[in-house]
Amino acid sequence: xxxxxxxxxxxxxxxxxxxxxxxxxxxxxxxxxxxxxxxxxxxxxxxxxxxxxxxxxxxxxxxxxxxxxxxxxxxxxxxxxxxxxxxxxxxxxxxxxxxxxxxxxxxxxxxxxxxxxxxxxxxxxxxxxxxxxxxxxxxxxxxxxxxxxxxxxxxxx
Amino acid sequence: xxxxxxxxxxxxxxxxxxxxxxxxxxxxxxxxxxxxxxxxxxxxxxxxxxxxxxxxxxxxxxxxxxxxxxxxxxxxxxxxxxxxxxxxxxxxxxxxxxxxxxxxxxxxxxxxxxxxxxxxxxxxxxxxxxxxxxxxxxxxxxxxxxxxxxxxxxxxxxxxxxxxxxxxxxxxxxxxxxxxxxxxxxxxxxxxxxxxxxxxxxxxxxxxxxxxxxxxxxxxxxxxxxxxxxxxxxxxxxxxxxxxxxxxxxxxxxxxxxxxxxxxxxxxxxxxxxxxxxxxxxxxxxxxxxxxxxxxxxxxxxxxxxxxxxxxxxxxxxxxxxxxx
Numbered sequence: 001x002x003x004x005x006x007x008x009x010x011x012x013x014x015x016x017x018x019x020x021x022x023x024x025x026x027x028x029x030x031x032x033x034x035x036x037x038x039x040x041x042x043x044x045x046x047x048x049x050x051x052x053x054x055x056x057x058x059x060x061x062x063x064x065x066x067x068x069x070x071x072x073x074x075x076x077x078x079x080x081x082x083x084x085x086x087x088x089x090x091x092x093x094x095x096x097x098x099x100x101x102x103x104x105x106x107x108x109x110x111x112x113x114x115x116x117x118x119x120x121x122x123x124x125x126x127x128x129x130x131x132x133x134x135x136x137x138x139x140x141x142x143x144x145x146x147x148x149x150x151x152x153x154x155x156x157x
Numbered sequence: 158x159x160x161x162x163x164x165x166x167x168x169x170x171x172x173x174x175x176x177x178x179x180x181x182x183x184x185x186x187x188x189x190x191x192x193x194x195x196x197x198x199x200x201x202x203x204x205x206x207x208x209x210x211x212x213x214x215x216x217x218x219x220x221x222x223x224x225x226x227x228x229x230x231x232x233x234x235x236x237x238x239x240x241x242x243x244x245x246x247x248x249x250x251x252x253x254x255x256x257x258x259x260x261x262x263x264x265x266x267x268x269x270x271x272x273x274x275x276x277x278x279x280x281x282x283x284x285x286x287x288x289x290x291x292x293x294x295x296x297x298x299x300x301x302x303x304x305x306x307x308x309x310x311x312x313x314x315x316x317x318x319x320x321x322x323x324x325x326x327x328x329x330x331x332x333x334x335x336x337x338x339x340x341x342x343x344x345x346x347x348x349x350x351x352x353x354x355x356x357x358x359x360x361x362x363x364x365x366x367x368x369x370x371x372x373x374x375x376x377x378x379x380x381x382x383x384x385x386x387x388x389x390x391x392x393x394x395x396x397x398x399x400x401x402x403x404x405x406x407x408x409x410x411x412x413x414x415x416x417x418x419x420x421x422x423x424x425x426x427x428x429x430x431x432x433x434x435x436x437x438x439x440x441x442x443x444x445x446x447x448x449x450x451x452x453x454x455x456x457x458x459x460x461x462x463x464x465x466x467x468x469x470x471x472x473x474x475x476x477x478x479x480x481x482x
Contacts, residue, residue, distance in 0.1 A: 034350070034378075034384045034442050037380075042300060147344040150344070
């Protein structure tokens, strides 16, 4: 909504202002407004986020806002139940939880791709030995998560 | 006990304390009832007039513009928009001899007598409603691209004088036909916008004064609610030069100004001259609530022909957004 309306407003402005000329007066050009920044997911997928606290909630909210279907679970029972449903393309959880995720994912139909989140650079290095894509909690922003999910979805076909 | 993703939040918090935007997954698309209202103030100081390498730098003008504009989405494809500026402008002589104010009461007007005797180059601000503009456009969104062809119609809202350096406009109707476009790369904080229009204009005394308007900008979101941008704006088109012989009486001497310039064409010269310019500026946009945005720009001319240079310009605008269905 914001992008559209900003463009429209700017249109009216440039068109009216462009005619505001007198004795060589220059084009009245006003600021081209932009929208509130919103990332979009070109390939919407089904994402399971496993974690507790505000960070996990915010991540889930932003992924959903970008267009992904997102489910947030906060305990192992829920995690295993959701993984067992086979309804997910990607699972995001802390790298330290990879055993729980992998065990549940193996049993799931379609086996979702695990996108681990490392909490330290040491953990990141360790995770990279096992996984193609690893997120680093203190460094990666929402756009990086979205890009990693997108690449994963493309890879999964 | 499972370890929480608490630290996952750290890098996200700065960018995720976001103002919720409904329907954000399709941010470039529109819904019926989406609307906005924008109030903008502009200040523009113009200086040297340039024409074919010649410069006239003995006057300046100050313009203040208060512009109200808005838009409304009829459905997910079509939208209407409109704008109405109030413009007040002042001629500033910078030389002792007066700086050549345009006065329709001058005794030099003999062969042609101006029908409008209003004198606006007296050094004071004079203002009026300028040109009311309204239009419609069609929205096409494809991936990160948004294309919006449009057509508009602008007409003078009042019969303001056009023979003055402090004239607030050309007093001509216009029909701009153009395309706006935006490109927001996936997973990026950059955004690129453009607007290209060909403006069909009423022909003063039969002269073609149609022109192109082009606006290009590149911006970067430092935060979800804060963006800065750099932009170029250009006007390029038809019209005559201020040195055109059309302005001189038949058999007259162009150096005998103003006595041999008392023609109907000279009376209309502000409508006939083909102003051309390229301006560069910087802008900032800040959302201080989901429905309110503050925008500001500064800019100046980088190239000018048959037109006054913009020495500096400043704008400040508030936009109120209204959600659709």
